Amino acid sequence: MSSPVIALVGNPNAGKSSLFNQLTGLRQKTGNFPGVTVDKKSGSWTIDSQTVATVVDLPGVYSIYPKSLDEQIVTDILANPDHPDYPDVAIVVVDASNLHRNLLLFTQVADLGVPVILALNMLDVARQQSKEINAVKLAMRLGVPVVRINARTGDGVDQLKKAVMGQIREPTLPGKLFFDPGEEAAELIDDTRRQYHLDNNYLALQYIIQHDGFTFLNRQQQVGLDAIIEKHQFSEPTFQAGETITRYKRIAQLLSEVVTDQRPINQPTWSQKLDRVLLHPVWGYAIFGLILLLIFQAIFAWAQPFMDAIDAGVAWLNGQLKESLPKGPLTDLLTDGILAGVGGILVFIPQIAFLFLLVSLLEESGYMSRVMVIMDRIMRKFGLNGRSVVPLISGVACAVPAIMATRSIGTRRDRLITILVTPLMSCSARLPIYTILIALVVPSQRVLGVFNLQGLALMGLYLLGLVSALLAAYVLKLFLRTKERSFFIMELPTFKLPRWNHVALTIWESVRAFVWEAGRVILAISIILWVLASYGPGDSMDRAEKQARLQSDKVTTEELQNRIASERLEASYAGRFGHLIEPAIRPLGYDWKIGIALLSSFAAREVFVGTMSTIYSIGDGADDEGITIRERLHQERNPATGGPMYTPALAWSLLIFYVFAMMCMSTLAATQRETKSWKWPAIQLAYMMTIAYVSAFITYQLLQ
Amino acid sequence: MSKRSVADLKIGERATIQSFENQLMSLKLLEMGCLPGAEVCLSGKAPLGDPICLSVSGYCLAMRKSEAATIFID
Numbered sequence: 001m002s003s004p005v006i007a008l009v010g011n012p013n014a015g016k017s018s019l020f021n022q023l024t025g026l027r028q029k030t031g032n033f034p035g036v037t038v039d040k041k042s043g044s045w046t047i048d049s050q051t052v053a054t055v056v057d058l059p060g061v062y063s064i065y066p067k068s069l070d071e072q073i074v075t076d077i078l079a080n081p082d083h084p085d086y087p088d089v090a091i092v093v094v095d096a097s098n099l100h101r102n103l104l105l106f107t108q109v110a111d112l113g114v115p116v117i118l119a120l121n122m123l124d125v126a127r128q129q130s131k132e133i134n135a136v137k138l139a140m141r142l143g144v145p146v147v148r149i150n151a152r153t154g155d156g157v158d159q160l161k162k163a164v165m166g167q168i169r170e171p172t173l174p175g176k177l178f179f180d181p182g183e184e185a186a187e188l189i190d191d192t193r194r195q196y197h198l199d200n201n202y203l204a205l206q207y208i209i210q211h212d213g214f215t216f217l218n219r220q221q222q223v224g225l226d227a228i229i230e231k232h233q234f235s236e237p238t239f240q241a242g243e244t245i246t247r248y249k250r251i252a253q254l255l256s257e258v259v260t261d262q263r264p265i266n267q268p269t270w271s272q273k274l275d276r277v278l279l280h281p282v283w284g285y286a287i288f289g290l291i292l293l294l295i296f297q298a299i300f301a302w303a304q305p306f307m308d309a310i311d312a313g314v315a316w317l318n319g320q321l322k323e324s325l326p327k328g329p330l331t332d333l334l335t336d337g338i339l340a341g342v343g344g345i346l347v348f349i350p351q352i353a354f355l356f357l358l359v360s361l362l363e364e365s366g367y368m369s370r371v372m373v374i375m376d377r378i379m380r381k382f383g384l385n386g387r388s389v390v391p392l393i394s395g396v397a398c399a400v401p402a403i404m405a406t407r408s409i410g411t412r413r414d415r416l417i418t419i420l421v422t423p424l425m426s427c428s429a430r431l432p433i434y435t436i437l438i439a440l441v442v443p444s445q446r447v448l449g450v451f452n453l454q455g456l457a458l459m460g461l462y463l464l465g466l467v468s469a470l471l472a473a474y475v476l477k478l479f480l481r482t483k484e485r486s487f488f489i490m491e492l493p494t495f496k497l498p499r500w501n502h503v504a505l506t507i508w509e510s511v512r513a514f515v516w517e518a519g520r521v522i523l524a525i526s527i528i529l530w531v532l533a534s535y536g537p538g539d540s541m542d543r544a545e546k547q548a549r550l551q552s553d554k555v556t557t558e559e560l561q562n563r564i565a566s567e568r569l570e571a572s573y574a575g576r577f578g579h580l581i582e583p584a585i586r587p588l589g590y591d592w593k594i595g596i597a598l599l600s601s602f603a604a605r606e607v608f609v610g611t612m613s614t615i616y617s618i619g620d621g622a623d624d625e626g627i628t629i630r631e632r633l634h635q636e637r638n639p640a641t642g643g644p645m646y647t648p649a650l651a652w653s654l655l656i657f658y659v660f661a662m663m664c665m666s667t668l669a670a671t672q673r674e675t676k677s678w679k680w681p682a683i684q685l686a687y688m689m690t691i692a693y694v695s696a697f698i699t700y701q702l703l704q
Numbered sequence: 705m706s707k708r709s710v711a712d713l714k715i716g717e718r719a720t721i722q723s724f725e726n727q728l729m730s731l732k733l734l735e736m737g738c739l740p741g742a743e744v745c746l747s748g749k750a751p752l753g754d755p756i757c758l759s760v761s762g763y764c765l766a767m768r769k770s771e772a773a774t775i776f777i778d
Contacts, residue, residue: 063735100761101737129762237727244734272747272764281751373750373757373766380768386755487771488755489732492764 004168006045006053007087009074009109011102012060013493014095015121017041018151020057021501030509033077034084035215038070038407042085047161051168056085062101064108065210065240068410072213078112079206080216089167090114091160093151096133097125099259103251104244107178110144111202115171117163118146119156125494132260141254143174152499179247181205185239188232195224205243209236271366271494278370288371291362292393296462298354299396299428306350314343333530340613341526344606345519348398351428352514353507355397359390360506364498369490376488382470383477384421385414386488392418392469395425396462401510403670413482417473419674420684423667424469426462426659429605433658434461436609439630441651464659468691521665525603529611532574533596544571569593569615574600588657588693589650589700591638603665605658649703657696662688710758711772713746719777720744726774737761738775 010016020028024043033040041057058077059070066072077083078090092109094102110116120135139146145163149156166172182189182201192204211217211225229236277283318335325331362368368390376386384392387409394402402422409415426434438457445453535541544567549560569575570592577599578592585595593615601608616632636645662668662685671681713719721742724730737760738744745759754769 065731065735067732098761098763101763104735237731240731241727241734244731245739248734248737248739272759275748275757275764279748279750279757284751369766373755376768377750377752377754485729487729487732487768489736489765489767489771491736492757492766494764 002051002168004051004053004088005085006055006164007077007085007090007114008055008057008093009078009090009105010060010093011062011095011098011105012491014060014093014102015151016060016093017057017502018499019091019093019119019121019149020055021499021505022151022154022157023055033073036073036076038073039404040085047165051165053164056087061105063105063244064112064206066213068408069415070407075206075210075213076215078109078114079203079210079214082216087114089164089171090116091119091164092116093119093121093149095125096120096123097129097131099126099131099133099255100248100251103254104247106142107247107251108202110142110174111177111179111200112206113173113200113203115167115173116144117160117167118142118144119151119160120146120148121151123148124150134258134260138254138258141258142178144172177202178250179243181239181243184242185232185234188228188234191228191232192225195228196221205239208234209240271492274495275370275492278367279374284370284374288374291358291367295355295358295393295396298358299351300431300458303350303354307347310347310349311343314339314346318343329534332534333527337527337530338523340530340610341523341607342519344526344610345515345522347432348428348514348606349511351431352397352511355394355428356401356507356510357503359394360503361498363390364496364502366493366495369492372488372490373492380486380488382473383414383417383480384470384473385409385411385418385486386490388414388418391422392425392466395422395427395469397428398510398514399423399425399427399664399667400670401513403667403674406674411484411486413480413484414486416675416680417476417480419671420476420680420687421469421472423662423664423684423688424465424472424660426465427605427664429664430461430658432609433605434458434655436612436630436633437646437651437655440633440646441648461655461659464656468660472687472691522604522606525600525607526610529574529600529607532577533569533572533615536568536572536576540571541568544568587700588696589647589653589704591645594654602663605661605663608658647704649700652703653696653700656699657692660688660692660695662692707776708778709773710744710746710775710777711756711769713744713756713777715746715748718743718745722776722778724774725776729771729774733767733771733775736765737763738765744775744777 008016008020020041020043023045028041028043031040031042032038038059043055045053045055047053058074061071061074064075064078066075077085077087080086090109092106094106106116106118118138120133120138123133126133135146135148145166147156147160147163149160180201181204185205188208189201189204192198192207193201196204196207198204198207207214207217207225208229211222217225228234278287318339321335321339322331325334359368362371371389372386375389379386379388388406390408391402391405394405399422402425403419406415406418406422409418435458438454442454442457447453447456536544545564548564548567551563570579574596575592578595581595581599582592585598590598596615597608597611600611612633616636633646634644637643638645668681668685671684672678675681707722708719709725710719710721721738721740721744723740724733738758742761746756747759747764748757750756750766755766756769756772758765758767758772
């Protein structure tokens with residue numbers, strides 16, 4: 001059985017991903033391309049009983065000259081026959097309603113010498129615009145197979161199968177290059193071909209123009225290409241501009257023979273009519289504001305019942321396990337350590353699912369591009385880009401997928417700033433910390449009849465996160481100087497109905513990524529924390545317990561249990577760590593117990609509430625009904641003053657600390673992966689922690 | 705009088721692209737179908753007048769005013 005590699009290539013919005021889903025169904029994998037962190041979707045496609053192909057969906061591009069990081073991968077694969085994903089056949093998916101521009105990429109891919117098939121998609125849209133395309137004539141003129149498909153319905157897939165099999169058995173390449181650089185720069189091309197043993201003129205040109213970006217060339221080869229350019233006094237941009245113009249000219253000529261009827265340029269489509277409202281100076285922002293409100297409503301209100309259900313489910317399971325399993329350290333590890341940790345992860349799934357449901361609906365329908373357009377002017381002032389809006393919105397759920405979403409930002413500096421400030425957006429992991437502490441110090445009152453004071457406080461913290469992200473971006477902009485010009489050129493896709501299977505897939509992938517990426521870290525920390533809180537050096541834990549028994553002879557057994565647990569915790573490794581850092585956090589108003597929670601939540605904020613529950617509820621046990629962590633915090637006394645431990649000053653200091661603090665290993669890892677350096681995660685960690693410490697200090701000292 | 709650019713167009717106004725001011729920017733714009741001789745129409749502006757939306761070779765292209773200013777028209 002043979003397993004050829006088939007690559008899907010095409011412009012953004014040409015229907016590539018729809019075709020991918022048609023071909024592979026649900027048998028698809030996501031991962032990264034070898035050596036880079038660009039998302040890779042691949043799946044298997046059973047062409048016939050002997051052939052199961054691997055289909056690779058490449059990022060959408062307008063040409064093989066990349067403009068952003070995720071576009072780079074397309075040329076890296078198509079220009080390198082040794083790449084593991086180098087296709088046996090490339091299917092170039094084109095939007096038939098915009099054939100002129102779509103064929104630019106097609107002719108470039110064909111000229112690289114990859115066996116290609118042209119898949120004509122969106123013929124129904126073309127027909128609505130009264131364009132008829134003669135596919136047979138097109139195939140004859142281009143010298144490659146042309147298949148008419150409908151990627152949404154799956155029409156034409158059978159013919160596509162036949163064409164792919166034909167190309168695999170006997171590859172037909174066009175007789176001559178559509179654009180042959182050898183005609184205009186013969187000596188340069190000859191030199192390059194000889195030195196690098198290439199037999200394709202256009203590939204040789206790509207070596208010349210793109211050698212700095214090709215990851216498969218070593219340093220010596222890149223320097224060698226510089227020398228050839230020097231020798232021939234070759235101007236890359238001039239030649240590239242000439243190439244694009246020549247290609248478009250030839251395509252226009254070709255289309256005049258193949259396509260009948262052209263839509264007049266000024267006839268407004270219904271997408272354009274809709275845009276008059278969505279890009280309107282007043283209505284544009286009003287609609288966007290309403291949609292943001294809807295997103296927040298979904299994350300906070302609609303997700304709540306699901307989160308409660310998951311919480312209750314985990315608690316129930318925990319209780320069941322405690323009852324049915326024999327008492328001992330292993331059971332404790334399973335329930336208080338692992339299950340508590342897993343519960344802390346699972347509880348965020350509804351929020352992430354709701355957020356990505358709405359974000360992917362906005363993207364699928366084409367509205368997200370409009371948001372980028374109306375926000376670009378504002379974002380630019382802060383050193384960001386219209387395209388930064390998506391990462392910033394996604395950051396409200398989780399910074400990890402949000403940072404990955406910055407890959408579509410073409411300018412390096414804009415992208416870097418977006419990555420650095422995105423974690424300041426209050427992610428869903430901060431929400432439980434916010435809610436517990438707010439409930440502790442903000443009374444549940446109505447203001448002006450409609451607003452809940454606690455809700456307002458919560459919104460204030462989210463706004464604080466947003467404002468600080470913008471300000472941080474502004475400051476970073478002053479430091480990160482670059483000669484590279486920031487740009488924002490973007491196609492506005494026509495409005496479409498969302499493809500529900502795509503929406504479902506996006507939700508599934510973001511939830512899965514969160515559970516796996518963040519989950520593994522959180523799980524590991526939970527286990528470590530449980531061990532550290534349950535064991536101490538030597539017999540110190542037992543001595544602490546004895547001490548507690550001696551000192552408390554006139555108390556109830558429940559109170560005794562509490563004291564014992566508390567003393568044991570203080571004597572444990574975790575307790576010692578807490579005491580160790582106490583001097584550093586005392587100015588913020590925190591004691592060693594909070595210190596433990598701070599330290600353990602350093603890896604992931606989610607751990608904070610879990611740790612607090614562990615620290616304050618050890619001894620209360622599972623048999624203790626009704627008492628919540630909030631009530632327990634209410635009861636906590638400050639040993640120095642005798643008053644409540646959780647004063648408004650302390651609670652606000654903690655709240656402000658968590659608004660800014662960079663406490664998420666997964667995010668730092670994502671920053672490292674995306675910037676390919678340890679410098680930026682280090683800077684991110686340092687600047688966010690400094691802001692967190694200083695502002696928590698100020699808050700505590702002012703309110704005290 | 706300085707040359708007019710796409711940034712000077714009024715909404716609904718049409719023009720033909722003549723040349724580009726900036727070579728690197730022109731590479732990006734050319735690929736998106738902004739070719740010398742191509743007809744463009746300013747179809748809309750974002751709030752605050754920037755970025756702008758162009759109709760060019762049958763689709764809608766958004767770009768910043770500073771980028772539009774590098775496309776000269778007749």
